[in-house]
Amino acid sequence: MTGLAAAVVATACLTDPTAPAAYRLEVRPDTIRFVALRDTVRPLILEHHGSVGPSPLFIATYEILDTSIATNTSGLIMSRGAGSTRLVVRSPHGASDTAVVLVSQAIARLHALRDTVTLGALEALEPLEVVATDPLGSEIEHVSLRYAVQDTVIATVTDSGAVRARANGITTVTVTGNDQSAAIVVHVAQRVTQISTAVDTLRFTSLGETQLVPAQPLDSLGYPVMEAATSITVSDTSILAVDSLSIRSKRNGEAHVHFVAGGIASDLVALVGQVPYRIAAQLADTLAIQSLFRDSLIPVSCTIRDRNGFEVAGVPTVAPSSAGRWIGTTCDALRVRESGFDTLRIASDSLTAELPVVLAVRPIVGPVTPLVVDQMPGNTSVWAPSARRNSLGQFEVYFTGYTTIVDSTGQQPGDLYRLVSDDGQQFSYDGVVLTHDANTCDLNGSGIENIAISPRADAPGWRMFYSGGSFGCYGWQVFSAVSTDERTWTKEPGVRVSNGGSLPPDAPVTPPWPAGEGIVTDQLPDGTWRMTVGTYEPITPPENKFQITEWHSSDQLQWSYVRTLVTTRQLSAEGQRSAYSPTLSEIAPGVWRMIFTADDLNQPNGRSRLWSAVSTDRVTWQVEGQILGAPGVQYFYSALVGDRLFTIQAPQAPTPWSTTLVDLTVVQP
Numbered sequence: 046m047t048g049l050a051a052a053v054v055a056t057a058c059l060t061d062p063t064a065p066a067a068y069r070l071e072v073r074p075d076t077i078r079f080v081a082l083r084d085t086v087r088p089l090i091l092e093h094h095g096s097v098g099p100s101p102l103f104i105a106t107y108e109i110l111d112t113s114i115a116t117n118t119s120g121l122i123m124s125r126g127a128g129s130t131r132l133v134v135r136s137p138h139g140a141s142d143t144a145v146v147l148v149s150q151a152i153a154r155l156h157a158l159r160d161t162v163t164l165g166a167l168e169a170l171e172p173l174e175v176v177a178t179d180p181l182g183s184e185i186e187h188v189s190l191r192y193a194v195q196d197t198v199i200a201t202v203t204d205s206g207a208v209r210a211r212a213n214g215i216t217t218v219t220v221t222g223n224d225q226s227a228a229i230v231v232h233v234a235q236r237v238t239q240i241s242t243a244v245d246t247l248r249f250t251s252l253g254e255t256q257l258v259p260a261q262p263l264d265s266l267g268y269p270v271m272e273a274a275t276s277i278t279v280s281d282t283s284i285l286a287v288d289s290l291s292i293r294s295k296r297n298g299e300a301h302v303h304f305v306a307g308g309i310a311s312d313l314v315a316l317v318g319q320v321p322y323r324i325a326a327q328l329a330d331t332l333a334i335q336s337l338f339r340d341s342l343i344p345v346s347c348t349i350r351d352r353n354g355f356e357v358a359g360v361p362t363v364a365p366s367s368a369g370r371w372i373g374t375t376c377d378a379l380r381v382r383e384s385g386f387d388t389l390r391i392a393s394d395s396l397t398a399e400l401p402v403v404l405a406v407r408p409i410v411g412p413v414t415p416l417v418v419d420q421m422p423g424n425t426s427v428w429a430p431s432a433r434r435n436s437l438g439q440f441e442v443y444f445t446g447y448t449t450i451v452d453s454t455g456q457q458p459g460d461l462y463r464l465v466s467d468d469g470q471q472f473s474y475d476g477v478v479l480t481h482d483a484n485t486c487d488l489n490g491s492g493i494e495n496i497a498i499s500p501r502a503d504a505p506g507w508r509m510f511y512s513g514g515s516f517g518c519y520g521w522q523v524f525s526a527v528s529t530d531e532r533t534w535t536k537e538p539g540v541r542v543s544n545g546g547s548l549p550p551d552a553p554v555t556p557p558w559p560a561g562e563g564i565v566t567d568q569l570p571d572g573t574w575r576m577t578v579g580t581y582e583p584i585t586p587p588e589n590k591f592q593i594t595e596w597h598s599s600d601q602l603q604w605s606y607v608r609t610l611v612t613t614r615q616l617s618a619e620g621q622r623s624a625y626s627p628t629l630s631e632i633a634p635g636v637w638r639m640i641f642t643a644d645d646l647n648q649p650n651g652r653s654r655l656w657s658a659v660s661t662d663r664v665t666w667q668v669e670g671q672i673l674g675a676p677g678v679q680y681f682y683s684a685l686v687g688d689r690l691f692t693i694q695a696p697q698a699p700t701p702w703s704t705t706l707v708d709l710t711v712v713q714p
Contacts, residue, residue, distance in 0.1 A: 069093040070102065070140035077132065077144055079115070079124035080151040081179035086122045088144055092136050108133040115146045124148040127186075150179040152188065155220060155227040162229055164200070164210035165236040166264035172207045175220045175227055193219045200231045213272060235270040237262040237307025247302065247313055249294035250320040251351030257291045260313065262306035275306040284317055322352040324361050324391050324398035326376065334636070334659045336405045336669045337381045339714050345400065347376035347391050361393040370404055381406055383714050385633030386661075405636060405659040408672055411710035413694060416442070418464055418472045418706075424449045427706045428459065429494035429512075429626075430691045431564075432684035435531050440466040442684070442691055443478060444706060445494045456485050459492030461511065469689055479511065479526060479534055486550075488524065488540075490515035495579075495626070495682075497564035498531070502574065502601040507531055510541060510576065512561025520544045520556035523564065523578065525601070542578060542596055542604050545587075557587040563626030563641070563682065574598045577639075577663075579625030582609050591623040593641060595664075611641060611658055615668045620656060622647045628685040629663075632713040637663055640672065640683045640690065640711075652697045653679040655690075673709075688712060 073089040091099035107117040111130035135141040158174040177185040192202040196216040201209050210233040220227045243259040262270040279285040281300040286293045294317040302313040329344035349357040370387045373379040389400040425446030432442045447459035458481040464472040482489040495512040506529040514521030523542035526534040546556025562579030576596040593611040596604040613621050620643030627641045644653035654674030658666040681693040690711045695702040
């Protein structure tokens with residue numbers, strides 16, 4: 046507007062030289078700048094007239110085009126708000142000029158209304174409330190500030206200046222603008238405002254079960270308060286136990302669980318009700334075979350268990366034995382009836398269990414009676430009986446008859462005799478089977494004892510294994526004889542099971558390992574021949590006692606030691622001197638019983654007794670105990686055929702013994 050007036054004046058001067066000189070107005074400065082509100086400036090107003098130099102104009106009119114930016118009071122311009130406008134100045138002579146007015150607040154100070162901001166929930170937002178003022182103290186609106194967070198794991202700041210909680214902790218936010226700054230401490234500390242529970246009832250299906258209490262403290266925005274101090278109590282400590290932040294079931298029942306966190310409480314119901322998970326069945330001992338007298342309780346326990354193994358009320362039932370090996374329907378009432386392998390099948394509702402058992406019913410022995418024989422050889426003392434069924438089905442009892450008459454050498458040698466019976470009750474004397482050698486220092490010079498007969502491996506007929514020896518020279522070993530009719534026997538040369546001595550004897554060395562005190566032979570499935578025999582164990586130094594050992598042969602002639610089967614080490618004190626004279630029977634498929642002799646005759650008032658052991662593999666034998674023995678009576682050797690047991694009975698003292706060949710019935714269910 047001022048430029049337009051000046052142009053008009055200039056035109057007049059050119060067209061009319063006689064006209065008065067033109068006036069021109071000038072505002073200095075042409076741009077008025079403010080950096081604070083309520084600041085004032087009085088601009089310089091100059092008037093130009095013709096060629097006369099400028100002179101201050103004291104009378105002028107002022108107009109601010111936007112009074113929200115600045116105001117005018119008699120030429121004093123005051124800033125009011127940020128922005129730009131124009132100042133228009135007019136003179137009385139019609140001249141005018143303008144100046145630009147620019148108001149922009151400069152930050153002179155930053156001031157935090159709160160030096161600490163506390164946030165009680167994750168993701169909570171809180172404005173930082175930082176005020177920026179210009180040099181004259183006026184607040185600057187819409188100011189652009191920068192924010193730097195010391196630990197952004199704990200908090201962050203939005204573009205609008207609001208702090209956001211991220212994790213519990215303390216950090217610092219530095220606010221900057223121009224060269225000014227302010228620091229604000231941010232403290233994130235979640236406060237519990239509610240308790241979240243996944244369920245309102247806890248259910249335990251076994252004792253000893255542990256569960257975390259499903260209660261979660263939350264802040265106001267629903268985030269878990271992980272560091273909240275919590276406490277758990279239960280209404281009945283006999284039902285539940287508190288283990289830190291979990292509870293453990295102790296017995297069936299109902300109890301309440303009181304959970305407190307941050308002053309907020311929650312109550313849950315806990316129900317403990319065992320659920321049957323399995324049936325636990327076990328025998329009372331770890332023995333492979335349960336050796337029991339008939340009608341004795343089988344030592345088995347069966348209980349219903351929950352998942353953690355605690356007993357659940359209830360009584361399982363036991364299915365009957367398909368082979369009749371027991372009677373009874375519950376584990377605590379099973380009574381053994383028959384020997385053999387079987388399986389206890391136990392059930393309770395839908396639960397089942399199986400427990401394999403091997404039962405061996407202990408033998409029941411009948412009265413001991415003298416063997417009924419039509420006649421016996423004269424002047425002999427009976428010793429070392431063996432027994433078998435021959436190929437005709439007859440009972441044969443072999444024994445050693447030691448002469449009671451001392452011969453010219455001062456010896457009382459013994460020969461092998463045989464008794465025969467068609468019914469096992471009445472026996473007939475059948476003569477001498479094998480005789481001792483004439484010379485007392487020959488291999489069989491003292492006598493022949495204990496036999497076992499097997500089909501001959503190398504030719505038709507039979508082979509007899511027998512124990513022979515000479516007390517003063519060779520000791521006792523196992524020899525053999527052969528026959529084609531089972532009655533007439535011919536001795537074979539050579540030794541089958543050696544006692545470790547030399548031939549001829551290396552006097553005065555005593556052979557270390559006597560052999561032949563009871564013999565049993567059989568053939569294994571692979572064709573190998575097996576001998577179960579009473580011998581000294583072939584160990585060095587030798588131990589002065591008989592044990593029951595096993596030997597193998599591929600041809601019945603050459604025999605090798607394999608293992609020791611039953612030893613005095615397995616027996617009680619009454620059987621510590623020697624164990625010998627095995628006789629075997631299979632009492633059930635895959636279950637064998639051995640009857641043998643053991644004694645303590647090396648002790649004062651010691652005597653000899655019959656014992657038994659059982660096995661499922663004829664390798665590992667489990668001693669059952671004594672089956673025949675009475676005070677004042679001794680029993681030597683054992684020979685079992687079917688249910689007939691043949692042995693020697695003698696008084697305990699004094700010597701020489703008066704021996705009697707006796708038999709008894711042995712029932713082995």
